[in-house]
Amino acid sequence: MTRPIVQVLLQASVTLLLTALATAQQEVTAYTNAHILPGGKPTISNATMVVSGGKILALGGADVKVPDGAKVIDCKGMTITPGLIDASFQSSNNQQDLNEQSEEVTPHLRILDNIDPEDPLFRRARNNGVTAVHIMPGTRNVIGGLGCVIKTYGSDPKSMVIKADASMRIVMGAEPSNGNRAIRGGRVNSMYYRRPTSRMGVIWSVRRAFYDAKEALTKTQGAPGDAPPSPGTQIMMQVLQGKLTAVTTARSEQDLRTALRIAEEFGYETVIDEAQDAYMVADELAKKNAVVMLGAPSAETISGSAAQDGSAPRSGTVAVLASKGIRFVITTGTNPSALPLIREAMFAHRFGLGPQLALDAITIEPAKLLGLDDRIGSLATGKDADFVIWSHNPLDPAAVAVSVHINGMSVSQPR
Amino acid sequence: MNHSLLRIAIVCTTIAIPALGQDLVAIKAKTIHTITGPSIQDGVILLQNGRIKTIAKASDVEIPWSATVIDASDKIVMPTWVLAHSSGGMRGSNESMQNVPWLTVADAIDPASTYFEGMLRNGVGTVHVLPGNNTLLAGSGLVVRPFGRTVEDMTVAANTGMKMSLLARGGSRLQKIREMRRAIAEIREYLANFHREKAEFEKEQAAGAIPEDKKWEKEIDRKKQAAVDLIEKKLKGWLYVPSFAELDEALRMGKDLDLNFVLGANLDEAMPLLTKLKAAVVLDDALEYFETDPETRKEKQYCSAKMLADAGVPFALSLASSGPSSYPWWQFGTCVRNGISRQQALEALTMVPAKMLGLSDQIGSLEVGKLGNIQILTGDPLQATTWVDTVVLEGAVVYERSKDPRLKYLFEAAKKADEPKATSKKDEGK
Amino acid sequence: MQILMKRRTTGALLFTALCTAHLCPTQLSAQDVLVQASKIVVAYGEGSTAATVLTDSALLLRDGKIAFVGADIPAEARRAARVVDYGKATISPGFVLAATTLGRDADLAEGALAFTPDLRAAEAFDPWQKELAQLATAGVTSFGLAPSPRNVAGGIGALAKAGKKQGRIETAEAFVGFSLTRAARSQERMPTSLMGALEMLRDSFKTARVGVQVGPDLAVLRQVMSGQRRALIHADTFAELNGALDLAKNFNFAPVIIGARDADKVMAKLAERGVGVVLAPLNPKARIADLELPKKLAKAGVPFCFAGRPDQLRFSAALAVRYGLDRNVANAALTRTPANLIGALTTVGSLRQGCGADFVVFEGDLLDLGSRHVATWVDGENLHGESPAGAKTSQTTNSAGGR
Structure with a gap:
């Protein structure tokens, strides 16, 4: 006799709960009186932004009306920017986790397999205003594998993913060959004996991989009965066909030139990552229309920041890239002493980059580079409600992210 | 070694300022931040023989025709920064022996070190150089200006105190505390023996056992003199306290000795103790740190400057020799974003350290009669985009951004991609 | 045996069969054992299922297996068996x-x-x-x-x-x-x-x-x-x-x-x-x-x-x-x-009929760290601790006891 009653009660409460959830998602919030830097566009003063269901409903000056029943948050004196995007974010400090080192060419391995949403690095990035990151495999392999773009908050990598196979990383320079040894007889008991030991060897590995992919491409067009190419070669084929973005990590002038040369040789386009010495090859970069991901522009020899892999980072680089019209984004990259992304942009600003360009280089520009500017990277009607409320102008050293929002939800920890 | 210590001590026991600059210098400024008084818009500062003669609104001053005029009428003018504790600019700042109170940094300072060049570039006009943090009783420090060809040229004040440190590298904290206690007890014992022998001598002389005309000839061992001065409170101690764990012992030591504390960042566990600090302290250059709760794994960020401000203790800031915390504006930004006022932040690199060094009548603010240590900034001292344009020390221009070879190298490199990758400072001269 | 032979091609189970036969001591001639205790946990429950517990009961072990549990034990078998009596202790599955x-x-x-x-x-x-x-x-x-x-x-x-x-x-x-x-x-x-x-x-x-x-x-x-x-x-x-x-x-x-x-x-x-x-x-x-x-x-x-x-x-x-x-x-x-x-529920983990005679004897509760571990039996053999011989008079009371 009691059971049906309990059931009815239970059902009622479940329905109530569901309605409550639905309203929470449909809840409309208006952020008013803010100084809004929308990304890619000029500043809007005294602006209002209306957010609902994880998306931006409306954005503008006095013409934007606050809908009836909306929760109003007064942001007087504060600045709102799009959530920052770090186009080269290292998800772990342990290189062993970031590369499958049994082979030097592993194009089909996914860094997405190695992501822990509760990694403190995500939390720190989030608390500093970073809402989306592009993560690539590490730099110990010549071709490391597939990178992904994820938001910095979630309980499961799948729910965080914006783009699962976003890029394939190629690494130039000494890093993939560091510590490797040539086989000189005796027992081969370490995989380090099998890897390239020189810059020449590294480049040779890249070339061979692309050569194999090119061969496979002609074959698939020819005989249909052949065995399918290896998963790695299939990824390389996608790069050659222009279906997948290649990202080449190159720091010194020499490596930058090599990166451009190999891309031309095999006819694919590549984004240049790290690019410390980009100022030396600015004309070539401009001619090739290459996009640059500049790693940690705060690093400069003046303050003793370590120059990596034979490069000579200089403060003037950002201004040189901007003046030559080279598209570039600012990242934290592989430099272990990189500052939070917003501070890297602040240093770029200090070194001569205009305030809007400095902010664009960590918002709309990386979104464009990753092909996601329809969803993230700027504040506009219909886009994801990923944004940051700052205490000051974000390029002020005193600025703190007061609250960070992903899909409209506040995800930052109170300080 | 003892000679040089002696020499500097003789030359510099009082502030001996050889006039660096011309007789008369006038600086026109858009804004003058005096630190101790209100800011002045469209002001003029007159310097005579290296000292400030007049500070006033431009309309109230007539600039003498003979004065050298520095036109900063679109810029910000303020006193140069004062560092109360630094171990930069030395060739080897840590003696590997633990108990070496007789050493002095005068023998280790390298006037050609890029450290001093960097300090000038950041607007620092006074640096208290002390031995590093690795040594128990490490030797005495020297207040210098980051400009000059010899240590003597650079010296502003000597006998400024003895560096002591409770930092345990590789050993245990308790061990280090025990070593410090023992070192101090040994000096006390030595001193007590010395006085007892002297008293016995005098007693025997009075009793006639020793001839009247014989004099007491024994002197304090030179290697022990500095430590004895420390015990007798004739010399200040600058005690490095690496973390909350050593603070209690440091406070205990402070009861018997004249100590200034240099605090490491990790202080949150000693917050109740901080209010017991009576005088100003110096903070390590690292101001913020994370602490992870071992149970919840939640990360919390702490700021040492904020903790001291909350405890009502005045503090001086330090600058690292490289990285972002080598910039004053970065340090101020860190303070302000943790809730410290602009003024308190600015004072932490001006008046507070000047007072700690006993030089508040000379430096730390722009006031009539003080030394003409002035920096000219392109903008607000708390903004990242601000650069130090000119530094004037005691009336003489010692740094100009437009002539800074290293900045030229970093910014104009792109024009000459084929130039050598590194230039040494010595080649460029000053 | 025939079935095993067939599978030899894929899994080489024959080896196991031989191995088992070789390693497992034959117990055909061994005497039955009647193990008594004031509390016998036949199986602990999982989730909402309660444990199956017998009070003042017994287990009959034959050929290393649990042959009968509690009231199911035939009177004949009882008489023939060697009796081990753990008195006030508790028997649980090993x-x-x-x-x-x-x-x-x-x-x-x-x-x-x-x-x-x-x-x-x-x-x-x-x-x-x-x-x-x-x-x-x-x-x-x-x-x-x-x-x-x-x-x-x-x-x-x-x-x-x-x-x-x-x-x-x-x-x-x-x-x-x-x-x-x-x-x-x-x-x-x-x-x-x-x-x-x-x-x-x-x-x-x-x-x-x-x-x-x-x-x-x-x-x-x-x-x-x-x-x-x-x-x-x-x-x-x-x-x-x-x-x-x-x-x-x-x-x-x-x-x-x-x-x-x-x-x-x-x-x-x-x-x-x-x-x-x-x-x-x-x-x-x-x-x-x-x-x-x-x-x-x-x-x-x-x-x-x-x-x-x-x-x-x-x-x-x-x-x-x-x-x-x-x-x-x-x-x-x-x-x-x-x-x-590990997919072995039918052979181990409980004291149901047909399972291995693997059990532990504790003075009190298993999870009470103060309760003494009296004995461990595997395949009907006492591998650890004591096995006190019991008098046969207790049989009648045992048969009366049940769940």
Whole structure:
């Protein structure tokens, strides 16, 4: 006799709960009186932004009306920017986790397999205003594998993913060959004996991989009965066909030139990552229309920041890239002493980059580079409600992210 | 070694300022931040023989025709920064022996070190150089200006105190505390023996056992003199306290000795103790740190400057020799974003350290009669985009951004991609 | 025997049959034993099922198995049997150690290759090894002899037991062991990373699924996908767990996770997909969140047990109870759940008729660390502690007693 009653009660409460959830998602919030830097566009003063269901409903000056029943948050004196995007974010400090080192060419391995949403690095990035990151495999392999773009908050990598196979990383320079040894007889008991030991060897590995992919491409067009190419070669084929973005990590002038040369040789386009010495090859970069991901522009020899892999980072680089019209984004990259992304942009600003360009280089520009500017990277009607409320102008050293929002939800920890 | 210590001590026991600059210098400024008084818009500062003669609104001053005029009428003018504790600019700042109170940094300072060049570039006009943090009783420090060809040229004040440190590298904290206690007890014992022998001598002389005309000839061992001065409170101690764990012992030591504390960042566990600090302290250059709760794994960020401000203790800031915390504006930004006022932040690199060094009548603010240590900034001292344009020390221009070879190298490199990758400072001269 | 011969081509079960016959001492001529105690737990319940408990009852052991329980014991058998009376003590099923290498890691991982799913742990079993002696002392009566976590696909694990003189293999092919933990990622050979390990497994499962003719290694993966063999996967961190669960979902099998340090981060998935967990022993110095993990697993309905050093099992269960775990679940985690997780529920983990005569005798409650461990029996033999002879007069009262 009691059971049906309990059931009815239970059902009622479940329905109530569901309605409550639905309203929470449909809840409309208006952020008013803010100084809004929308990304890619000029500043809007005294602006209002209306957010609902994880998306931006409306954005503008006095013409934007606050809908009836909306929760109003007064942001007087504060600045709102799009959530920052770090186009080269290292998800772990342990290189062993970031590369499958049994082979030097592993194009089909996914860094997405190695992501822990509760990694403190995500939390720190989030608390500093970073809402989306592009993560690539590490730099110990010549071709490391597939990178992904994820938001910095979630309980499961799948729910965080914006783009699962976003890029394939190629690494130039000494890093993939560091510590490797040539086989000189005796027992081969370490995989380090099998890897390239020189810059020449590294480049040779890249070339061979692309050569194999090119061969496979002609074959698939020819005989249909052949065995399918290896998963790695299939990824390389996608790069050659222009279906997948290649990202080449190159720091010194020499490596930058090599990166451009190999891309031309095999006819694919590549984004240049790290690019410390980009100022030396600015004309070539401009001619090739290459996009640059500049790693940690705060690093400069003046303050003793370590120059990596034979490069000579200089403060003037950002201004040189901007003046030559080279598209570039600012990242934290592989430099272990990189500052939070917003501070890297602040240093770029200090070194001569205009305030809007400095902010664009960590918002709309990386979104464009990753092909996601329809969803993230700027504040506009219909886009994801990923944004940051700052205490000051974000390029002020005193600025703190007061609250960070992903899909409209506040995800930052109170300080 | 003892000679040089002696020499500097003789030359510099009082502030001996050889006039660096011309007789008369006038600086026109858009804004003058005096630190101790209100800011002045469209002001003029007159310097005579290296000292400030007049500070006033431009309309109230007539600039003498003979004065050298520095036109900063679109810029910000303020006193140069004062560092109360630094171990930069030395060739080897840590003696590997633990108990070496007789050493002095005068023998280790390298006037050609890029450290001093960097300090000038950041607007620092006074640096208290002390031995590093690795040594128990490490030797005495020297207040210098980051400009000059010899240590003597650079010296502003000597006998400024003895560096002591409770930092345990590789050993245990308790061990280090025990070593410090023992070192101090040994000096006390030595001193007590010395006085007892002297008293016995005098007693025997009075009793006639020793001839009247014989004099007491024994002197304090030179290697022990500095430590004895420390015990007798004739010399200040600058005690490095690496973390909350050593603070209690440091406070205990402070009861018997004249100590200034240099605090490491990790202080949150000693917050109740901080209010017991009576005088100003110096903070390590690292101001913020994370602490992870071992149970919840939640990360919390702490700021040492904020903790001291909350405890009502005045503090001086330090600058690292490289990285972002080598910039004053970065340090101020860190303070302000943790809730410290602009003024308190600015004072932490001006008046507070000047007072700690006993030089508040000379430096730390722009006031009539003080030394003409002035920096000219392109903008607000708390903004990242601000650069130090000119530094004037005691009336003489010692740094100009437009002539800074290293900045030229970093910014104009792109024009000459084929130039050598590194230039040494010595080649460029000053 | 005929059936076994047929399967010889795929799994070489014949060897097991011979091996078992050889190792297991024949007990046909041995006398029946009647074991009496004031409390006999036939089986601990799982989830909402209550434990089956008899008071003032007895078990009749014949040929190393439980022949009859309580009131079912025929009067004839009672009269003929040798009586062992534990008086006021409690008899429970013996502890099952779900997965262990018994300190023989080197023999249970093929160093040259990381992918060896068709290797058989039973072949590396040393029936004379001295570690077996410690099992009975700790109350462990049977264990899953697992391949070492040093290989990504380690091989086929066996169900084994200690014996009076030597150990024996009960079931040679019980489950398949996989590993995604750091131990499996050697810097000396492939794979060196989690990405590589997952790709290796994904690729192999894919080939096993679509391939027409597959080798013995991939045949094992097919058996996992078809549900014939249980997969036990070592995984600790979130990324490892997530990778293991996704793999299992893609290839449609329900694995058992060994380790599962970050289980609370994937709790919903574990519960939803019917995944079991073998936890590492609890450490009293661990974070409270870790000590409460068993409670949380139980609440979410995820079956779990403990593995590790034999003497840590009972302590871990007691500690979990101290941190909020239901006693019933804790008791099951020592006996019935591990047997279930390694697919051996019909042979070990309870004292039902036909199961092995493996039991432990404690003075009081199992989870009360103050209660004395009186004896351990395996296959009807007393391997540890005392076996007090009882008088036959108690028979009548016993038959009156029941559930």
